Amino acid sequence: MTILTWMYGVLGLVIGSFLNVCIDRIPLDQSISNPPSRCPHCEKRIASYDLIPVISYLVLGGRCRNCKEKIPFRVFFVELLTGLVFTLVWSRFGQSWQTLVVSIYCSLLIVIAFIDLEHRKVLNLLVFPAIWIALIMVPVLHFENFWSYLAAGVAGFAVLFLISVIRPGAMGMGDVKLIVFLGLITGFPDIILLLFLAFVLGGLIAGFLLLLKKINRKDSIAFGPFLALAGFIVLLYGDQILAWWTRMASG
Ligand SMILES: [Zn+2]
Incomplete structure (x- = not known):
């Protein structure tokens, strides 16, 4: 795998994080850009250092830093999946x-x-x-x-x-x-x-x-x-x- 394939995969992880916001909010008729990410349970805004795809979920043990409520496993899964999908797409079609x-x-x-x-x-x-x-x-x-x-x-x-x-x-x-x-x-x-x-x-x-x-x-x-x-x-x-x-x- 080339460095570009890896970079595109990492872009996929970031996009995956955004897709989670879409999956959470679009069915509820909420804006996908505003407000910034919040814990749906305690409504505390999620700090930027806790929004790193895949890694944040692992570091936090799958729970909100503030209220310790469980973050759905789907959040982690979709980030990882999108990263994998982007990697495969680049491997297949290149630049x-x-x-x-x-x-x-x-x-x-x-x-x-x-x-x-x-x-x-x-x-x-x-x-x-x-x-x-x-x-x-x-x-x-x-x-x-x-x-x-x-x-x-x-x-x-x-x-x-x-x-x-x-x-x-x-x-x-x-x-x-x-x-x-x-x-x-x-x-x-x-x-x-x-x-x-x-x-x-x-x-x-x-x-x-x-x-x-x-x-x-x-x-x-x-x-x-x-x-x-x-x-x-x-x-x-x-x-x-x-x-x-x-x-x-x-x-
Ligand atoms: Zn919370």
Whole structure:
């Protein structure tokens, strides 16, 4: 790994810290810039030396310095995850426009996925702007394949919308909007791989949770995070996976 990859990873940790603020505040309709970070329990402003991503959480033992209330583990996890995602994005695309755009897409996916996990909703406030950004970026990044990306958005929408009609409750409208965004950023045939991965990952995790008796047969689990995870995998490694798949299929 080069020094630039490391630096971009560290930038990811800092961005992750900001994504936590978004995950905390956007669902509550609060401003993400004002007021500065406070402990949600004792409301004391958090000192700048306690806002160092990952390290502060470890130094404080996962508790507020003032009131000792637990800081959600998600705060630590999202910081670390974003750092890792940024490192992988740079390793994949290097110094390029693609790195910047994919990093923005991944940051949006992280915020959408964690809000879905905690509140069981894919927020319009996030997914609609995401679709607009993707619509603007498609002709910029993929001018010659413009229609293939547009068609992938429509196809993803059609598949999930159909499932939501055939099996009410299996799929939320939020997931249907999220797949439009994912189709627009991954294109054809990657969207097919994305849907396949999301269903396989979702099925495996649901089966695992059933086995551990964490959920029962009547429960449903949020599908948004699986779409987001599959989206990340396909954005970075879709081409390689599809090439490998074609090689296997042709023997
Ligand atoms: Zn506190």
